[in-house]
Amino acid sequence: MSNRTLHHWIGTITISILLLGMTTANANEVSLRTVSAFAKGSSISDTFEQFVKRVNEDETTQVELDFIGGPEVMPPFQLGNAVRSGVVDVAFVPGAFYTNLMPVADALKLSEYSPWELRDSGAWEEIVQMWHQGMNVHYLAFTNYGNTFQLYLTKPVDNTDLSGLKLRITPVYRAFFRELGATVVQTPPGQVYTALERGVVDGYGWPIQGIFDLGWQEQTDYRVEPGFYTVEVGVLVNLDTWRSLTDQQRAYLTKQAKWLELLDRKNPKINSHARARQKEAGIETIRLDGEARETFVTTAYEAGWAEILQQAPDKGTRLRKLISK
Ligand code: 173
Numbered sequence: 001m002s003n004r005t006l007h008h009w010i011g012t013i014t015i016s017i018l019l020l021g022m023t024t025a026n027a028n029e030v031s032l033r034t035v036s037a038f039a040k041g042s043s044i045s046d047t048f049e050q051f052v053k054r055v056n057e058d059e060t061t062q063v064e065l066d067f068i069g070g071p072e073v074m075p076p077f078q079l080g081n082a083v084r085s086g087v088v089d090v091a092f093v094p095g096a097f098y099t100n101l102m103p104v105a106d107a108l109k110l111s112e113y114s115p116w117e118l119r120d121s122g123a124w125e126e127i128v129q130m131w132h133q134g135m136n137v138h139y140l141a142f143t144n145y146g147n148t149f150q151l152y153l154t155k156p157v158d159n160t161d162l163s164g165l166k167l168r169i170t171p172v173y174r175a176f177f178r179e180l181g182a183t184v185v186q187t188p189p190g191q192v193y194t195a196l197e198r199g200v201v202d203g204y205g206w207p208i209q210g211i212f213d214l215g216w217q218e219q220t221d222y223r224v225e226p227g228f229y230t231v232e233v234g235v236l237v238n239l240d241t242w243r244s245l246t247d248q249q250r251a252y253l254t255k256q257a258k259w260l261e262l263l264d265r266k267n268p269k270i271n272s273h274a275r276a277r278q279k280e281a282g283i284e285t286i287r288l289d290g291e292a293r294e295t296f297v298t299t300a301y302e303a304g305w306a307e308i309l310q311q312a313p314d315k316g317t318r319l320r321k322l323i324s325k
Contacts, residue, residue: 030245031064032089032237037076037097038189040069043210043274044233047143048092051235051260055253063249065090076188080105080236084136089241092143094233096172102134103311104319106171108142108232109149110304111323115142115261123322130315131236138242141235141257144207146267148227149173152211152220153203154196157286160295165202168195173205175307176228176300192216207231208274217281225287227271228300235260 034052038045052065074082080098083091095105108127111118118124131139149172155165163181167173170186177184187195195201196219204216208227211217235257242250279285288296308316 028246029062029064030249031066032241034065034067034090034092035074035079035082035088036067036070036092037079037094037233038070038092039072039213040067042070042213044144044147044207044213044231045070045092047260047263048233048235050263051141051256054259055256061249061252063245063253071188071190076190080135083236083238086238086240089238090140091137091236092233093236094170094172094231096170098135099171099311102131104130104134104308104315107305107308107312107316107319108234108323109172109229110301110308110320111142111145111230111232112325113323114145114264116258118142118323119258126322127319130319132239134315135236136239137236138239139234140237140253141260142232143235143260143264144231144233144267145261145264146271147207147209147231147264148271149205149229149231150208150227151177151203151205151224152216152283153222153224153286154219155202156222156284157224159292160288160299166200168192168201168204170205171307172229175303177205179299179303180296189214193219196220208271211274212277212281217278217283220278220283222284222286223278224296225285226293226297228297229304 036045036048040049052067055061055063055065068088074088076093077097079088079091079093080101082088083093084101095102095108099106113121113123118127128139131137153165157165160180162177166183166185167177168187169177169184174184174186185195185201192204192206193214193216196204196216206216211220237253305316305320
């Protein structure tokens with residue numbers, strides 16, 4: 001059997017197992033099939049895993065999150081489709097990974113407000129409505145707020161001109177890196193190491209947190225400062241699943257989601273630890289200052305919004321009002 005055929009079968013078998021999975025331990029307790037776009041134990045899913053543990057260890061509640069796995073059980077760019085259709089009940093996935101289904105989803109990276117501020121201002125209700133309509137999911141939690149995106153390189157640059165560089169991207173970085181002149185190639189996180197090792201790319205976009213999880217520090221020479229945007233990874237619940245829960249179960253999950261979001265208040269501190277650790281590993285900082293810094297940050301937001309507005313003019317305009325200062 002060819003590798004490709006084997007992969008096809010593994011995928012089919014995995015999805016079949018997932019479909020068989022919806023279990024009810026007793027009439028009132030519900031078990032939700034949960035899949036992550038990131039490997040278990042990785043930095044990006046750290047707070048989400050704390051949330052799963054907290055819910056599952058709470059004996060007073062009647063919701064269980066049955067954690068099935070990460071990218072090894074489902075390709076991360078297919079997870080959005082799986083939670084939209086109900087193949088999984090709960091997905092931990094960034095908006096950038098399902099822009100094919102909902103282009104505006106990636107705009108949350110441009111939020112200038114924290115999730116707790118969005119909840120307080122009332123913007124949250126409208127955002128939740130957008131995801132109900134556009135994705136058939138309930139947007140339960142906005143995680144990784146305050147973790148920033150960065151540009152990592154194997155070749156130095158001395159200003160914002162990235163022409164001649166080939167960079168690994170996802171939709172998060174696409175418009176921005178292109179605007180600065182780079183050529184881009186999209187890969188899931190699981191292919192970054194090999195792309196660097198083979199010299200297929202001269203760098204990549206990734207958050208300030210997490211480059212050690214898959215050993216990328218071995219293939220990284222420089223990090224450009226400043227970082228840009230906020231990282232956004234959502235906890236999405238299939239809308240039919242969400243509506244099948246009791247009021248009590250929904251209220252409970254919402255309460256725990258707020259707890260989960262507030263864990264991100266530690267990000268400024270975690271980010272400085274990550275910078276120090278990268279320095280120790282020999283990654284040099286390329287610090288853009290003055291006008292170059294201004295160009296870098298302004299271009300990030302302008303190119304980011306331009307792409308969103310081109311792909312989703314109405315929803316993009318509305319979301320921009322809700323999440324910009
Ligand atoms: O770089 C990526 O794979 C990406 O878009 C992302 C988004 C959120 C968290 C981590 C990575």
